[in-house]
Amino acid sequence: MRDYLRPLPGRPVLRLRAGFPCRWSVRTRDGRGWCPPDTVPARDRDGRPYFHGDDVVLPVPHEPVTVRAARGPEYADVETTLLPGLGETLVELTPPRRYDAGARGWYGGDLHVPLNRPPGWVAAAQHGEDLNVINVPPGDGETLERWSGRDLPWSDGTHVARVDLVHEVLGLGSWPLSGVALRELHRRGTLVTYANACDGPAETADQLMSDGDPGFDARLAVVDAALGLVDGFPSPLGSPRAYRRLIGAGNRVAAMGGGSRRFGPIGRERTYARVDGRLTAGAYAEAVRQGRTFVTTGPFLELEVAGRGPGDTLDLAPGATVPVTVRVLGDGAERVRLLTADGVLASGTPTGRAGGPSALTADLSVVWPTYVVAVVEGGGRVLAHSSPVYLDVCHRRVAREEDVTFCLRWLDLLEKQIRDRVTEDDLEVLEEARRVYLARQR
Numbered sequence: 001m002r003d004y005l006r007p008l009p010g011r012p013v014l015r016l017r018a019g020f021p022c023r024w025s026v027r028t029r030d031g032r033g034w035c036p037p038d039t040v041p042a043r044d045r046d047g048r049p050y051f052h053g054d055d056v057v058l059p060v061p062h063e064p065v066t067v068r069a070a071r072g073p074e075y076a077d078v079e080t081t082l083l084p085g086l087g088e089t090l091v092e093l094t095p096p097r098r099y100d101a102g103a104r105g106w107y108g109g110d111l112h113v114p115l116n117r118p119p120g121w122v123a124a125a126q127h128g129e130d131l132n133v134i135n136v137p138p139g140d141g142e143t144l145e146r147w148s149g150r151d152l153p154w155s156d157g158t159h160v161a162r163v164d165l166v167h168e169v170l171g172l173g174s175w176p177l178s179g180v181a182l183r184e185l186h187r188r189g190t191l192v193t194y195a196n197a198c199d200g201p202a203e204t205a206d207q208l209m210s211d212g213d214p215g216f217d218a219r220l221a222v223v224d225a226a227l228g229l230v231d232g233f234p235s236p237l238g239s240p241r242a243y244r245r246l247i248g249a250g251n252r253v254a255a256m257g258g259g260s261r262r263f264g265p266i267g268r269e270r271t272y273a274r275v276d277g278r279l280t281a282g283a284y285a286e287a288v289r290q291g292r293t294f295v296t297t298g299p300f301l302e303l304e305v306a307g308r309g310p311g312d313t314l315d316l317a318p319g320a321t322v323p324v325t326v327r328v329l330g331d332g333a334e335r336v337r338l339l340t341a342d343g344v345l346a347s348g349t350p351t352g353r354a355g356g357p358s359a360l361t362a363d364l365s366v367v368w369p370t371y372v373v374a375v376v377e378g379g380g381r382v383l384a385h386s387s388p389v390y391l392d393v394c395h396r397r398v399a400r401e402e403d404v405t406f407c408l409r410w411l412d413l414l415e416k417q418i419r420d421r422v423t424e425d426d427l428e429v430l431e432e433a434r435r436v437y438l439a440r441q442r
Contacts, residue, residue, distance in 0.1 A: 012084035016056045018094050021127040022071040023265060025050045026060065034060050040121050045264035052128030060084055069093035072129040072267055073298040073330060074101060099300045099329040101272060102132070102158065107279050108270035109133030111166045111257060112195065123154035131267040132158060133284050135165040151281065162281050164188065168195035171216040172421055176429045182229050189282045191231045191289060194218040197258025199238030205409040208242050214417050222410045225251035226433040231289050232256030236385035237269065237297065240375065247371055247388050248341045248403030250440045254291040255387045269297050274309060296384035299330040303374040303386045310387035318393055321365045326374040327357040334378040336360050341370040341400045366391050369398040399440035408437050
């Protein structure tokens with residue numbers, strides 16, 4: 001992976017220029033990747049070696065090379081193949097924009113960026129992917145104390161990096177969080193979620209709990225969501241049915257990106273949040289806490305219900321009808337669906353092909369409390385999933401019997417699997433969550 005030549009006179013050299021930092025991949029026909037001598041290369045999910053920067057110089061062999069420039073989902077990739085001459089060859093490739101989420105008030109973040117690379121690499125990657133927000137686990141107390149409440153040095157007006165933006169529940173060792181601990185985290189502007197997503201089928205609670213270790217992933221959310229101890233569920237793409245079961249059972253948690261889906265460059269799975277005004281760490285965290293989010297591996301989506309967006313609540317009278325619209329931008333979308341607690345409201349194929357958005361609209365007659373989410377699918381996977389717009393009826397929130405029953409079964413299975421690893425106080429927390437769900441059945 002770390003292939004490079006020393007820059008000697010008369011040897012081919014490429015100068016790569018885009019006009020802004022981006023992700024570069026330089027390969028010869030034999031599949032080898034080439035990078036500047038002072039970089040730490042990596043590979044994307046397709047196996048291509050890459051590095052970040054702009055106006056980058058690197059020696060290459062005197063044979064055909066393929067150069068690709070990319071910059072996250074808001075930009076299209078561009079590629080060229082050339083035979084470099086002796087001396088320096090300028091390659092100018094500028095990834096064109098697919099959409100500008102920031103112009104609409106939406107900012108994308110990767111909230112689980114392990115600091116297993118040098119800080120300079122992380123900084124270059126954030127700017128090279130045009131990733132607005134990153135959360136870097138502190139790793140040690142000294143780092144947290146030094147940078148708590150402060151942006152990391154490479155932050156600017158549209159790129160914010162923090163070490164304390166998110167507290168990730170790592171497993172049973174840091175669970176359950178007490179209300180006192182949560183209030184303190186929120187006082188510091190910290191979001192609470194899980195370090196590892198659950199990823200798999202969830203037609204039933206038994207399927208959801210049948211694989212992996214529930215003590216170390218977001219399956220703990222069935223407890224914390226009921227008690228209001230968590231801000232987001234990091235698995236709406238990998239386990240979308242589980243997420244919709246949680247919100248259908250009366251829990252109000254945001255859709256967030258998942259830590260276990262770490263493939264390729266940072267920001268491959270992004271949590272977009274709609275920020276009012278200037279982008280800051282606090283404004284972004286508050287937007288996520290309010291549920292003004294969607295998660296995506298590419299497509300941009302905007303959901304509106306009677307002019308309100310994700311995280312908002314409409315209180316309606318029985319029989320009220322509301323218009324619902326979702327707009328989708330970006331490549332990869334094969335199907336767009338509008339879903340309520342009772343199932344599919346509308347489904348369609350994206351039609352916008354000239355850079356404009358695709359739109360799907362429907363009218364929803366609201367008889368009992370429900371929600372609306374938008375989902376984008378392609379290649380047999382969920383590519384994007386919004387947080388809900390909640391539709392209360394006469395001040396009552398959704399608590400669908402089937403979803404509450406699912407969560408109670410989920411809770412029973414969780415207790416069975418972790419009982420021998422927790423304390424009596426922990427079991428009382430599970431029992432408290434059970435009482436919440438039982439009360440919602442009445």
